[in-house]
Amino acid sequence: KAGVTQTPRYLIKTRGQQVTLSCSPISGHRSVSWYQQTPGQGLQFLFEYFSETQRNKGNFPGRFSGRQFSNSRSEMNVSTLELGDSALYLCASSPTNSNNSPLHFGNGTRLTVT
Amino acid sequence: GNSVTQMEGPVTLSEEAFLTINCTYTATGYPSLFWYVQYPGEGLQLLLKATKADDKGSNKGFEATYRKETTSFHLEKGSVQVSDSAVYFCALIPIKAAGNKLTFGGGTRVLVKP
Numbered sequence: 001k002a003g004v005t006q007t008p009r010y011l012i013k014t015r016g017q018q019v020t021l022s023c024s025p026i027s028g029h030r031s032v033s034w035y036q037q038t039p040g041q042g043l044q045f046l047f048e049y050f051s052e053t054q055r056n057k058g059n060f061p062g063r064f065s066g067r068q069f070s071n072s073r074s075e076m077n078v079s080t081l082e083l084g085d086s087a088l089y090l091c092a093s094s095p096t097n098s099n100n101s102p103l104h105f106g107n108g109t110r111l112t113v114t
Numbered sequence: 115g116n117s118v119t120q121m122e123g124p125v126t127l128s129e130e131a132f133l134t135i136n137c138t139y140t141a142t143g144y145p146s147l148f149w150y151v152q153y154p155g156e157g158l159q160l161l162l163k164a165t166k167a168d169d170k171g172s173n174k175g176f177e178a179t180y181r182k183e184t185t186s187f188h189l190e191k192g193s194v195q196v197s198d199s200a201v202y203f204c205a206l207i208p209i210k211a212a213g214n215k216l217t218f219g220g221g222t223r224v225l226v227k228p
Contacts, residue, residue, distance in 0.1 A: 048215060102160045108157050
């Protein structure tokens with residue numbers, strides 16, 4: 001069974017641009033969560049989608065948005081990029097949105113904003 | 115709010131040494147507790163979990179016991195290998211939380227030398 005696939009693996013953007021990251025969950029998984037990982041702030045929850053609906057949202061500005069498609073694939077968009085958005089963005093999938101379902105993480109997309 | 119505190123690293127050990135990584139938490143009620151491991155260049159992998167007080171999670175020689183009285187979930191391994199070099203994250207989900215919103219500790223880097 002293929003794992004969680006995130007594309008692209010690396011991305012370099014300049015301030016003010018926007019970026020879209022993609023996540024394909026494990027087949028059959030309907031919940032997709034996104035996390036931001038930085039050396040200073042650690043791992044922070046961005047949002048979670050289940051059956052195409054946003055179920056949870058972290059404390060990030062509105063520049064960060066996401067969506068989920070009917071095949072459970074998810075995209076995350078960041079507009080008007082800032083230097084502080086440089087981070088590893090991790091996607092995780094789970095069969096359900098029950099808090100006892102283990103999360104399966106992808107290898108992440110490393111975003112560098114210059 | 116919910117929070118997880120881990121001992122700061124890096125922790126440097128010799129092969130076959132005993133490893134302990136301390137983790138304490140603050141949460142409303144009794145959360146589910148997790149240890150995740152991140153190898154270089156990869157996403158996070160679930161190492162073990164415990165969902166109620168006095169539960170012991172174990173996997174790959176690692177163990178952690180859910181201690182309600184001390185709000186702790188310390189990770190231990192009796193004899194580490196070079197391949198255990200990684201960053202270890204303690205995390206929680208509140209027991210009545212909807213969805214998969216994990217709160218992570220800051221991570222502890224472990225380096226095992228031959």
